[in-house]
Amino acid sequence: MSKLHIEPFFHAGTGTWTYVVHRGGDAVVIDPVLDYDPKSGRIGTESVRAVQQYLQDNGVTLRRVLETHAHADHLTSAQILHAATGAPVGIGTGIRKVQAHFAGVFGLDPQDPALQEAFDATFSDGDRIEAGNLHFEVMATPGHTSDSLSYRIEDNVFVGDTLFAPDVGCARCDFPGGDASMLYDSIQRFYALPDATVLWLCHDYPPNGRPPRASVTVGESKAANVMLDGNTSREDFIARRRARDAQLAAPVLLYPSLQVNIRGGHLPPAQANGRRYLSTPLQGEIPAALG
Numbered sequence: 001m002s003k004l005h006i007e008p009f010f011h012a013g014t015g016t017w018t019y020v021v022h023r024g025g026d027a028v029v030i031d032p033v034l035d036y037d038p039k040s041g042r043i044g045t046e047s048v049r050a051v052q053q054y055l056q057d058n059g060v061t062l063r064r065v066l067e068t069h070a071h072a073d074h075l076t077s078a079q080i081l082h083a084a085t086g087a088p089v090g091i092g093t094g095i096r097k098v099q100a101h102f103a104g105v106f107g108l109d110p111q112d113p114a115l116q117e118a119f120d121a122t123f124s125d126g127d128r129i130e131a132g133n134l135h136f137e138v139m140a141t142p143g144h145t146s147d148s149l150s151y152r153i154e155d156n157v158f159v160g161d162t163l164f165a166p167d168v169g170c171a172r173c174d175f176p177g178g179d180a181s182m183l184y185d186s187i188q189r190f191y192a193l194p195d196a197t198v199l200w201l202c203h204d205y206p207p208n209g210r211p212p213r214a215s216v217t218v219g220e221s222k223a224a225n226v227m228l229d230g231n232t233s234r235e236d237f238i239a240r241r242r243a244r245d246a247q248l249a250a251p252v253l254l255y256p257s258l259q260v261n262i263r264g265g266h267l268p269p270a271q272a273n274g275r276r277y278l279s280t281p282l283q284g285e286i287p288a289a290l291g
């Protein structure tokens with residue numbers, strides 16, 4: 001069988017890594033990004049077009065689009081790829097919980113087909129995903145979100161936001177459904193893999209001007225991850241994670257992202273004037289005079 005190839009694409013605006021995984025004529029795309037400028041409301045497809053061009057240039061057929069979780073920091077372009085190729089879009093079964101929570105936040109009916117039918121496939125721990133001659137094993141890795149999955153193929157794991165580069169640490173756990181103790185357990189599953197296993201990151205936020213990096217080995221993360229190395233206790237990690245999360249602001253694209261991503265990447269329906277809108281639930285005490 002021909003060699004497995006992994007091609008990372010970095011979205012500088014959100015620090016997101018998208019991957020094309022391919023072998024022979026078959027490909028899978030993991031965590032594709034839709035460009036969105038929150039200042040102007042402009043939606044763009046430049047990033048996903050680069051992925052499509054790569055698929056075309058390499059003569060490979062897209063078999064599936066996989067999401068590691070419902071992202072809160074960027075919009076997914078899964079539906080652009082789905083519309084162009086028919087490739088089914090998959091995510092973790094935990095998406096139901098995320099959809100139910102944010103249906104409440106955005107005033108949607110949780111039974112709305114736009115949510116219920118948003119994804120073509122949902123996966124659970126231990127599932128095997130077939131995509132032509134690519135075979136992935138699903139690892140449920142909750143903690144950052146309840147729907148977080150990692151996708152393992154041979155000695156590679158696409159870990160979503162579970163782990164970041166050693167000098168960055170790991171994802172926050174203060175979103176709805178997040179849980180630092182669960183994230184600790186999820187990361188221990190990676191740390192139990194052979195040291196040479198390559199962990200492919202969904203994000204990088206390079207400090208001190210270093211170039212973005214897409215991957216880290218299990219061995220390197222166990223030796224050097226600033227948030228939890230191979231010796232960090234659960235108690236230390238939870239304390240460290242909570243202290244850090246208390247300092248973090250909401251992601252800029254939190255509400256735009258979730259409105260689109262719980263719909264599998266579809267935008268909210270057009271209003272009577274033909275335009276589409278993303279809404280922001282207001283926070284804090286609302287003075288009665290403003291009602």
Ligand SMILES: [Fe+2]
Nearest residue numbers: 070071072161
């Ligand atoms: Fe995330």
